[in-house]
Amino acid sequence: MTTKDQVEQEEGVTRRDFLYVATGAVGAVGAASVVWPLVDQMNPSADVLALASVEVDLSAIPLGQTLKILWRGKPIFIRHRTAAEIEAAIADNGAIDLIDPEDDQARAERPEWLIMVGVCTHLGCVPLDQRGDFNAWFCPCHGSHYDISGRIRKGPAPRNLEVPKYAFLNDTTVKIG
Amino acid sequence: MGSSNYQPTNKAVKWFEDRLPILGLMHSTLGAGYLAPRNLNYWWNFGSLAGFMLVVQIITGVILVMHYTPHVDMAFRAVEHIMRDVNYGWLIRYTHSNGASMFFVVVYIHILRGMYFGSYKSPREVLWFLGLVIYLLMMATGFMGYVLPWGQMSFWGATVITNLFGAFDFYEGMGESILHLLWGGFAVDNPTLQRFFSLHYLLPFVIVGVVILHIWALHLPGSNNPLGIDAKGPGDKIPFHPYYTAKDLFGLSFFIVILAIFIFYMPNIMGHPDNYIEANPMVTPPHIVPEWYYLPFYTILKAVPDKLFGVIAMFASILIFFVLPWLDGSKIRSAKFRPTTAFFFWLFLLNTLYLGYLGTKLPDEIMIDMAGGIDALTMGRISSIFYFAYFIVIVPLVSRMESTKPVPISIAQSVLDANKKG
Numbered sequence: 103m104t105t106k107d108q109v110e111q112e113e114g115v116t117r118r119d120f121l122y123v124a125t126g127a128v129g130a131v132g133a134a135s136v137v138w139p140l141v142d143q144m145n146p147s148a149d150v151l152a153l154a155s156v157e158v159d160l161s162a163i164p165l166g167q168t169l170k171i172l173w174r175g176k177p178i179f180i181r182h183r184t185a186a187e188i189e190a191a192i193a194d195n196g197a198i199d200l201i202d203p204e205d206d207q208a209r210a211e212r213p214e215w216l217i218m219v220g221v222c223t224h225l226g227c228v229p230l231d232q233r234g235d236f237n238a239w240f241c242p243c244h245g246s247h248y249d250i251s252g253r254i255r256k257g258p259a260p261r262n263l264e265v266p267k268y269a270f271l272n273d274t275t276v277k278i279g
Numbered sequence: 280m281g282s283s284n285y286q287p288t289n290k291a292v293k294w295f296e297d298r299l300p301i302l303g304l305m306h307s308t309l310g311a312g313y314l315a316p317r318n319l320n321y322w323w324n325f326g327s328l329a330g331f332m333l334v335v336q337i338i339t340g341v342i343l344v345m346h347y348t349p350h351v352d353m354a355f356r357a358v359e360h361i362m363r364d365v366n367y368g369w370l371i372r373y374t375h376s377n378g379a380s381m382f383f384v385v386v387y388i389h390i391l392r393g394m395y396f397g398s399y400k401s402p403r404e405v406l407w408f409l410g411l412v413i414y415l416l417m418m419a420t421g422f423m424g425y426v427l428p429w430g431q432m433s434f435w436g437a438t439v440i441t442n443l444f445g446a447f448d449f450y451e452g453m454g455e456s457i458l459h460l461l462w463g464g465f466a467v468d469n470p471t472l473q474r475f476f477s478l479h480y481l482l483p484f485v486i487v488g489v490v491i492l493h494i495w496a497l498h499l500p501g502s503n504n505p506l507g508i509d510a511k512g513p514g515d516k517i518p519f520h521p522y523y524t525a526k527d528l529f530g531l532s533f534f535i536v537i538l539a540i541f542i543f544y545m546p547n548i549m550g551h552p553d554n555y556i557e558a559n560p561m562v563t564p565p566h567i568v569p570e571w572y573y574l575p576f577y578t579i580l581k582a583v584p585d586k587l588f589g590v591i592a593m594f595a596s597i598l599i600f601f602v603l604p605w606l607d608g609s610k611i612r613s614a615k616f617r618p619t620t621a622f623f624f625w626l627f628l629l630n631t632l633y634l635g636y637l638g639t640k641l642p643d644e645i646m647i648d649m650a651g652g653i654d655a656l657t658m659g660r661i662s663s664i665f666y667f668a669y670f671i672v673i674v675p676l677v678s679r680m681e682s683t684k685p686v687p688i689s690i691a692q693s694v695l696d697a698n699k700k701g
Contacts, residue, residue, distance in 0.1 A: 141460075144474065150464045170561055175466035177561050221466075224586060226442040227435065227563040242565050243439065244581060245642050260586050 155279025157271065160215065168231050170220060173278055177220035177228050178266065179239075180276070183250065188213045191251040199255050202262045206251040209265050217268050217276065218252045224259035239263070285312060308494060314516035315523055316504035318690050322396070323502065323523075324530035325389040330490065331531060332382035337483050339375040340424075347427070349476035351469045354429035355557040373546040374538075379421055380549045381538050383572040386414060394603070395624055397612030398503040404604040406496040411600050413489050418573070418597075420482040423475040425570055430554030435567050437467045437475070443580075446590040466560060506686070506693055507613025514691035566641065574638030575631050579666065581642060582659040592663070599670045606670055609678035611686060619681040620674075627669045634662045 156173050158180060163169045168181040183191070191206040191213075210216045220228050227243035234240025235256060239248035246257030253262040268278045285303035287293045296302050306312040346365050348357045361368035390410065393399055399407035426437045441461050448454030463470025501510060510516050517523075541548070549571060553564045569577050579596050583589035614621040640646070640655035647653040687693035 144460050144463055146459055146462075146464050147470070150468075150470070172561060175464055175468045175560060224442075225439040226445075226466075227439065227567065228561065230563075242563060243435075243567050258581075258584060258586060258589070 153279075155277055157275055157277050159274060160276055161274040171278075173266070178278060179216070179218045179220040179231075179252075179263075181216040181218075183210075183214050183216055187250045191249065194249055194251070194253075197255075201254045201260065204251075204253060204262055206253075209251050209253075209262070211268075212270065215276070216250075216252060217265065217278065219264040219266055221264070222246055222259055223254065223261040223263065224257070229263070308498060309524070310520045311518040313498065313519040314510075314513075315502050315519050316510040316515060316690055317517045317522075318504050318506060318694060319502065319523065319526075320505050321526075321530055322388070322392040322505075324527055325385050325392060327527040328385045328531060328534050329382065329389055331534075332378060332385055333483065333486060333490065335378050336375060336382060337487075339371050339378060340480070340483065342371050343375055344480065349427065349473050351429060351472055351558070354427060354472060358428045370542070373542045377538065377541040377546060377549060379424060380571070381534075381541065382417065383421070385534075386417065387572070390414065390600075391628065393503075395614045395621070396503055396505055397507050397607070397609070397614065399604045400507075400607060400609075400612045401604065402500045403496075403503065406493065406500075407604060408601060409489055409493040409496055411597075413486055413493060415597070416482055416486050416489065420479060420486070421570060421572065423479040423482075426472065426475045427479060428554060429472065429558045431556045431558055431562075431564050432551045432554040432567070434467060434558035434560065435563055436569055437471065439567060440569075441467060441471070443590045443593070446587045448587070468560075503612065504690060505613060505615060506690060507611060507615070508686060508690065510690055512689065512691065515689055568639055571635065574636075575634035575666075578634045578638040578659045579663045581638075582656065582663040592667075596663075596666060599667070603670070603674070606674045607678045608675060609681075609683070611683050616684040616686050617678070617681055618684065619677050623669065623673050623677060627666075627673075630662055630665050630669075634659070634666060637662065 153174050156171065156178075158169070158171060160180070160182070163180060163182045165182050166184045166187075168179050171178050171180070188206070191210075194200070195205045195207075196203075206213070209218075222229050222241040222243065224241065224244055224246050227241050229239035229241040229246070229248060231239065234247040236247055236249040238250040239252065240246070241248075241257065241259065244258050246259035247255050248259075248263055249255050251262075252265075254260070266278055268276050270276050285296070285300075285306040287296050287302065292302065303312075343361065346357065346361045346368060348354060358372070361372050363369075365371075393407065393410070422436070422440060426433045441458060444461060445454035445458045447457060459465065461471070462468065463474060501516075504510065551568060568574070576593050576596055580589045580593040583592050609617060609620070611617060614624055637646070637655050637659045642654065642656040642659075644655045645652040646655050646658045687696070
C-alpha cells in the first residue's frame with residue numbers, strides 16, 4: 103500500500119503541496135488588494151475632480167486677441183480669430199507638414215472662437231502667443247511650432263493642442279468643462 | 280563587514296560588546312580592523328566626502344523642515360521667511376542648496392574614479408550597482424527638493440520632468456492616466472508639492488540604507504586601488520584607521536573650504552534667478568534649464584526628435600552604466616595600464632561635459648560658425664551618438680583588443696620600485 107510518506111519521497115503532488123500553493127495564492131491576492139488603496143490615493147481626489155466648469159464672457163475679447171484663463175490648473179486659450187486667420191487655418195487643412203492631421207472645422211465649433219488647452223503636448227510648457235513659423239503659437243521649451251488652428255507643424259510635440267469640452271450657452275458666453 | 284578581531288580592554292565596553300557587537304562592527308568597517316591597500320591616492324577620498332555630504336544634507340534638511348510649509352500658497356513665502364527671518368536660516372538653506380550641488384560634484388568624481396581605475400570590474404559589480412542605485416535615488420531626491428521652494432523653475436521643472444512619463448502612451452489615455460497619478464490632479468499643483476515633500480524627506484534615509492549595503496559590498500573584496508591589482512600579502516595593506524581616516528579628514532578640510540566659498544561668496548551661482556519668482560502656471564519662463572547635474576541627460580532628451588524615444592534614450596544613458604562591467608572585457612582593471620582605454624575615457628569625460636554645456640543652450644543657437652552655422656541641436660546629436668558609441672562600441676572593442684602595459688606583481692613591489700627610482 104502506498105503511504106503518504108512514499109508519495110512525498112517520490113516527489114509527487116501531495117495534498118500539502120496543494121495547500122501551500124492555495125495559501126500562497128490567497129495571501130498574494132490579499133496583499134495586492136491592500137496595495138491598491140495605497141496606490142490609488144495618489145490619483146486626483148474627489149475635490150480636485152469636482153472642480154467646477156468655468157463660464158467665460160466672450161464679449162470682452164477683441165478681434166485678433168487671445169484670452170488666457172486658468173481651468174483645472176491649466177491655462178486655456180480663447181482666441182477671437184480674424185477672417186484672415188480662419189481662412190489660413192482652413193487653407194492648411196490638408197498641409198503635408200501636419201504631424202497630427204485634423205481639419206480646422208473639427209477644432210473650432212464656431213470658427214471665430216478657437217478654444218484650446220494652452221499646454222504644449224510635448225512636455226507641458228505654455229506656448230507663447232503670435233510667435234514661431236506660423237505667427238501663432240510657439241513653445242519656448244523645446245521649439246514646437248503650432249499654426250493658427252493650434253495644430254502641431256514643426257518640432258518635437260506629438261499632438262495638436264488639446265481642445266477641451268465646451269458649449270456655447272449663448273452668443274457671448276461659453277462654458278468650459 | 281566580516282568577523283571582527285576587536286578586543287576591548289575596558290571591562291564595561293567588553294560587557295556591552297558581548298551583548299551588541301556594534302563597536303567591533305565599526306572597528307572592522309571604518310577603523311583599524313579594516314585593512315585597505317597602502318597605495319590609495321586622493322581620488323579615493325571622494326567616497327567619504329560623499330558620506331559627509333549626505334550627513335550635511337540630512338542635518339540641514341531636517342532643520343529646514345522645521346520652518347517650511349508644503350503648500351502652494353505658503354511654500355514660496357516659507358522659503359523667504361527662512362532666508363530673512365529665521366536665525367541663520369540663510370546659512371542653513373544656502374548650505375542645503377549648495378550642498379546638493381557639491382554632493383553631486385563629489386559623487387560624479389567618485390563614479391569617474393571607479394570608471395578610470397576599473398572599480399566596477401569583477402568582483403565588485405554589485406558594489407557598482409549599489410552605487411548607481413544611490414545615484415538614481417540622489418537624482419530623484421534632488422529633483423523633488425528643487426520643486427519645494429515653489430518658484431518658476433521649481434514649477435516648470437516639475438512640469439517638464441513629470442511630463443516625461445506621459446511619453447509611455449502605449450494605449451489611448453495611458454500617458455494621461457500616469458500623469459494624473461503622478462500629479463494627483465490635472466497639472467502640477469498642491470497635491471504634487473505635498474507628495475514631493477514627503478518623498479524628498481524619505482529618500483535620503485533610503486540612501487543611507489543603500490550606503491550601508493554599498494559599504495558592506497565594499498568590504499568583502501576590499502577597496503580597489505590605483506594599480507587595479509588585488510592586494511594580497513600584509514605588505515600590500517595598511518589599517519584604515521589611522522592612515523586613511525587621517526588622509527580623508529585632511530582631504531575633507533580642503534573640501535569644506537570649497538563648500539564654504541560657494542555658501543558665503545556665490546550662494547546662487549548654481550541656481551537660476553527665475554526661481555526667485557513665485558510659481559505661475561500661466562507663464563512658462565522663456566528658457567527652462569534643469570539643475571546643472573542633469574544637463575547632459577537633458578541634451579540627450581532634446582537630441583532625439585521623437586518624444587518616446589527621447590525619453591527612452593535619456594533613461595538608457597544612465598541605465599547603461601549597469602552593464603559596464605560586462606561591456607568592458609579587459610582582464611586588467613586600471614586604465615593606468617590601458618593607454619587606449621585611458622584616452623577614450625578622457626574623451627568621454629570631455630564629451631559629457633560638452634553635452635552638459637549644450638543643455639544650457641536653445642536648440643537653434645549657433646555653436647560652430649562654419650558651413651552656414653551648426654546649431655546646438657546638431658551638436659547635441661553628434662555628442663549623444665558619441666556618448667552611446669563609447670559604451671556600445673568603443674569600450675567593448677578597445678578593452679578586448681588593446682595591448683596593455685606590464686602590470687606590477689604586487690602593490691608592495693610597485694611601491695619598492697618607485698622608491699628605488701625616486
